[in-house]
Amino acid sequence: MRVLRNSFLYSVLLAATLFAAARDFTVQHESSFVPVGDGDSNDLVSGMQSSESGRYAIPALSKGESLHLNDISLTNNFVTLSNPRFPNHSVRIKKTDFCDHTVNAYTGYLDVDAGAKHMFFYFFESRRNPDEDDVMMWINGGPGCSSAMGLLMELGPCSIDMENQSPNGTIYNPYSWNEVANIFFLDQPVGVGFSYADFGETVETTEEAAKNVHAFISIFFETFKQFKGRPLHLSGESYGGRYLPVFASEIHDQNTIAVKEGRPTINLQTVIIGNGITDISTLYAGRFEIECGVSALDTPFQSINACVRMKMALPRCQQMMQANCIDSFDSIDCRASINFCDNELSTNMWASRRNVYDISKPCVGDLCYLENTAIMDYMNLNSTRKLLGAEAPGEFSSCSSAVSAGFAAHMDKWHSPTQVYVAQLLERGVRILIYAGTYDWQCNWVANKLWLEKLDWSGKDDYNLAQFSDWTVDGNKAGEVPHDKPKEALVMLERWLANQPL
Numbered sequence: 001m002r003v004l005r006n007s008f009l010y011s012v013l014l015a016a017t018l019f020a021a022a023r024d025f026t027v028q029h030e031s032s033f034v035p036v037g038d039g040d041s042n043d044l045v046s047g048m049q050s051s052e053s054g055r056y057a058i059p060a061l062s063k064g065e066s067l068h069l070n071d072i073s074l075t076n077n078f079v080t081l082s083n084p085r086f087p088n089h090s091v092r093i094k095k096t097d098f099c100d101h102t103v104n105a106y107t108g109y110l111d112v113d114a115g116a117k118h119m120f121f122y123f124f125e126s127r128r129n130p131d132e133d134d135v136m137m138w139i140n141g142g143p144g145c146s147s148a149m150g151l152l153m154e155l156g157p158c159s160i161d162m163e164n165q166s167p168n169g170t171i172y173n174p175y176s177w178n179e180v181a182n183i184f185f186l187d188q189p190v191g192v193g194f195s196y197a198d199f200g201e202t203v204e205t206t207e208e209a210a211k212n213v214h215a216f217i218s219i220f221f222e223t224f225k226q227f228k229g230r231p232l233h234l235s236g237e238s239y240g241g242r243y244l245p246v247f248a249s250e251i252h253d254q255n256t257i258a259v260k261e262g263r264p265t266i267n268l269q270t271v272i273i274g275n276g277i278t279d280i281s282t283l284y285a286g287r288f289e290i291e292c293g294v295s296a297l298d299t300p301f302q303s304i305n306a307c308v309r310m311k312m313a314l315p316r317c318q319q320m321m322q323a324n325c326i327d328s329f330d331s332i333d334c335r336a337s338i339n340f341c342d343n344e345l346s347t348n349m350w351a352s353r354r355n356v357y358d359i360s361k362p363c364v365g366d367l368c369y370l371e372n373t374a375i376m377d378y379m380n381l382n383s384t385r386k387l388l389g390a391e392a393p394g395e396f397s398s399c400s401s402a403v404s405a406g407f408a409a410h411m412d413k414w415h416s417p418t419q420v421y422v423a424q425l426l427e428r429g430v431r432i433l434i435y436a437g438t439y440d441w442q443c444n445w446v447a448n449k450l451w452l453e454k455l456d457w458s459g460k461d462d463y464n465l466a467q468f469s470d471w472t473v474d475g476n477k478a479g480e481v482p483h484d485k486p487k488e489a490l491v492m493l494e495r496w497l498a499n500q501p502l
């Protein structure tokens with residue numbers, strides 16, 4: 001059980017961990033592996049998929065044959081791989097000169113669900129020791145936002161060039177998380193970034209998305225045998241707070257089935273969530289503190305008048321959400337409750353024109369960051385698409401409004417108690433790191449602190465008894481992560497992966 005917080009800067013870093021050793025799944029070879037990520041009963045066009053899957057047919061790897069990523073040397077064309085264990089899935093992968101010349105980098109598609117859904121990924125070997133280091137997945141939130149945002153703005157091997165200094169559009173990032181781990185960035189669900197579907201299939205709930213992500217990860221480890229059995233960490237931010245506990249739970253549950261049936265398992269070790277939305281019940285209370293309290297800034301930035309109004313609306317918002325979204329979910333009443341909460345509690349924030357992810361700054365640019373426009377322009381260059389092998393029919397956008405609308409239509413954010421997934425993972429020995437920057441309003445640190453304090457799990461009392469302690473990097477108190485504090489974010493990750501005190 002660890003709780004860390006930088007009390008001086010009011011940044012928070014909360015780590016809820018259970019020290020029981022994570023379950024050690026036995027990895028078995030040569031047993032028949034039935035894919036789990038397909039069989040999507042909502043698929044409207046399943047009858048059309050099998051013909052399409054022929055498009056990528058190539059000689060299958062013989063059973064048990066191992067493929068090393070180093071065997072892939074093509075930089076212009078995809079190598080297509082299929083595996084008898086996954087008759088409905090294939091992997092297209094190529095080596096790429098994108099982003100990081102110091103390691104082997106690959107991009108590609110995992111074609112899931114009979115080849116109709118194509119999930120794009122970037123993979124970078126660890127700069128430290130690719131043969132030994134753990135494997136990480138990074139996803140962005142939204143729902144609908146591309147992992148290219150995290151890659152090019154936060155923690156990837158290169159950053160988007162904002163000053164026109166680089167001949168190739170990107171700048172080397174010495175604080176990339178691939179300093180200490182093999183990392184893949186996944187665009188999910190289909191419709192996000194360069195991921196796409198052939199026949200207009202969509203994924204509109206997290207629970208549904210989890211199946212494709214599980215298929216992706218299974219096939220990744222099954223295909224690239226050098227990583228087989230390697231510890232896996234799922235990381236992401238924002239809506240990742242909803243995605244990742246569900247994805248991790250899907251992996252865990254499928255592992256349990258796989259163990260029973262003598263099939264290979266995925267060595268899921270930890271989940272890492274930055275500025276996440278997980279338990280909806282504390283969101284608005286946290287936002288009030290960020291705007292009208294001193295949890296982020298020394299002086300509240302909203303007017304007293306606005307704060308009084310918000311304070312008066314808060315109990316009603318909480319009661320309505322509790323009754324209509326949490327105690328029992330009713331989509332019409334829950335939506336009405338959220339509308340009330342947003343009208344009364346979010347309007348002033350949007351009117352302030354501050355950056356909702358960093359209230360210390362003005363909101364400038366697409367989604368409050370100029371980098372987003374630059375990323376979009378760069379990703380849409382024909383030269384970049386070629387470098388990546390991107391085959392999505394449409395233009396790249398940082399965040400897909402269609403995907404986000406689909407999730408909103410299902411009220412995905414509100415309809416399931418995601419924190420229960422977290423508690424269940426903790427009880428099963430999956431370590432979970434929750435970190436949040438000081439100045440975020442959207443999925444703020446206060447809301448995260450509040451839900452962690454009331455999370456029902458066997459470590460609850462110990463967690464709440466533990467004292468906050470300063471989090472230091474190089475002897476200095478650390479601040480926000482990871483967009484503005486890349487070095488601190490990397491140190492955090494390194495200590496977390498090594499299971500050291502943060």
Ligand SMILES: *[C@@H]1O[C@H](CO)[C@@H](O)[C@H](O)[C@H]1NC(C)=O
Binds near residue numbers: 050
């Ligand atoms: C593969 O996909 C087809 C078409 O969607 C489906 O009928 C079949 O059951 C799938 N096979 C497996 C092994 O899941």
Ligand SMILES: *[C@@H]1O[C@H](CO)[C@@H](O)[C@H](O)[C@H]1NC(C)=O
Binds near residue numbers: 097101167168
């Ligand atoms: C891009 O250019 C920068 C600046 O010259 C260089 O440091 C970096 O290695 C290049 N990256 C790639 C992937 O070509």
Ligand SMILES: *[C@@H]1O[C@H](CO)[C@@H](O)[C@H](O)[C@H]1NC(C)=O
Binds near residue numbers: 382
């Ligand atoms: C980019 O590629 C598309 C498709 O091949 C082509 O139509 C378009 O003209 C290209 N754009 C530029 C600026 O070369």
